[in-house]
Amino acid sequence: MTTASSDADTQEVHAIARTLIEALPYLRRYQGAVMVIKYGGHAMGDQTAARDFARDVVLLKQVGINPVVVHGGGPQIKAMLDRLKIPSSFVDGLRVTDEATVEVVEMVLAGKINKEIVTAIQAAGGKAVGISGKDSRLIEARKLTRTRRDPESSIEQVVDLGYVGEPERINTGLLEVFRNTDIIPVIAPVGVGEDGQTYNINADTAAGAIGGALRARKLLMLTDVRGVLDAEKRFLPTITADDARRMIAEGVISGGMIPKIETCLDAVDRGVEAAVILDGRVPHAILLELFTEHGFGTQILAASNR
Numbered sequence: 292m293t294t295a296s297s298d299a300d301t302q303e304v305h306a307i308a309r310t311l312i313e314a315l316p317y318l319r320r321y322q323g324a325v326m327v328i329k330y331g332g333h334a335m336g337d338q339t340a341a342r343d344f345a346r347d348v349v350l351l352k353q354v355g356i357n358p359v360v361v362h363g364g365g366p367q368i369k370a371m372l373d374r375l376k377i378p379s380s381f382v383d384g385l386r387v388t389d390e391a392t393v394e395v396v397e398m399v400l401a402g403k404i405n406k407e408i409v410t411a412i413q414a415a416g417g418k419a420v421g422i423s424g425k426d427s428r429l430i431e432a433r434k435l436t437r438t439r440r441d442p443e444s445s446i447e448q449v450v451d452l453g454y455v456g457e458p459e460r461i462n463t464g465l466l467e468v469f470r471n472t473d474i475i476p477v478i479a480p481v482g483v484g485e486d487g488q489t490y491n492i493n494a495d496t497a498a499g500a501i502g503g504a505l506r507a508r509k510l511l512m513l514t515d516v517r518g519v520l521d522a523e524k525r526f527l528p529t530i531t532a533d534d535a536r537r538m539i540a541e542g543v544i545s546g547g548m549i550p551k552i553e554t555c556l557d558a559v560d561r562g563v564e565a566a567v568i569l570d571g572r573v574p575h576a577i578l579l580e581l582f583t584e585h586g587f588g589t590q591i592l593a594a595s596n597r
């Protein structure tokens with residue numbers, strides 16, 4: 292005789308078995324692959340979210356995948372700048388960075404947040420080494436120049452963003468050292484100029500550059516939205532470069548989502564197999580993306596996929 296509860300138990304066991312069967316081919320496919328995971332400041336959320344993130348990353352390493360974490364910390368930088376009463380402004384999602392600001396950015400990113408993530412990974416049973424783009428000159432950067440067309444005169448004007456950098460060269464040597472070890476690298480997006488100048492680099496941009504240089508299999512961009520949303524706020528499972536350009540021009544994609552999308556397009560153009568924007572606040576978002584048939588976030592398609 293079966294009871295209602297044993298029926299429910301059987302269904303649950305079947306559901307677990309289905310999930311495992313769905314995951315197995317991906318486990319094999321991703322053996323030895325490098326996955327660059329961009330962990331955004333908004334995705335960090337509370338301690339439970341940080342613990343779940345760390346567990347997923349450790350699990351990837353345990354099953355033979357090579358996760359490389361590149362983190363942000365925009366909201367945490369803002370909180371520290373507010374405490375220090377240093378005003379901050381943004382152009383196209385990038386923080387205008389003067390001398391005082393770059394000092395705070397480095398302190399918060401390479402100091403506080405980087406070590407918090409390392410600690411969370413180690414608490415989840417993994418080994419992590421926290422570095423910034425300055426270590427071993429991992430991210431050589433140059434000053435980023437932006438131009439804007441003045442709407443009245445139509446003249447191109449240079450916008451000075453201060454010490455905002457763009458990656459010029461990624462020296463992957465240090466990361467290669469970690470590849471066949473049990474160590475998970477955790478990278479703060481701070482770059483170093485030729486003259487030793489510290490540059491504030493958008494974490495999405497840094498993750499994309501590192502993903503491209505490592506020929507990563509996937510670039511996962513963990514943020515605080517379900518994925519890319521259309522004008523009616525509907526979730527889009529995929530978007531092409533043309534969709535993205537149109538949506539940026541129409542203002543449907545704005546703020547911090549702009550560098551995110553630009554990074555993904557650049558990464559897939561440079562050979563990263565898939566770039567995905569997903570909600571890092573959802574428990575085990577990384578596992579849902581990598582080990583399920585339909586994935587979890589918005590995949591940005593390369594030109595050749597169109």
Ligand SMILES: Nc1ncnc2c1ncn2[C@@H]1O[C@H](COP(=O)(O)OP(=O)(O)O)[C@@H](O)[C@H]1O
Pocket residue numbers: 331332333334363365495513514515516518519520521543544545546547548551
């Ligand atoms: N079309 C869009 N779809 C989804 N999010 C968008 C869109 N346009 C702008 N955004 C904004 O982009 C934000 C994510 O970028 P950002 O705040 O820089 O996150 P992170 O700190 O994770 O890098 C979302 O919270 C959302 O407010």
Ligand SMILES: CC(=O)N[C@@H](CCC(=O)OP(=O)(O)O)C(=O)O
Pocket residue numbers: 330331332333362363364365366368384385386396455456480491492493494495547
């Ligand atoms: C130039 C620039 O804007 N740098 C970013 C770096 C941190 C970052 O990108 O953090 P999220 O990923 O959490 O947004 C900043 O100063 O906020």
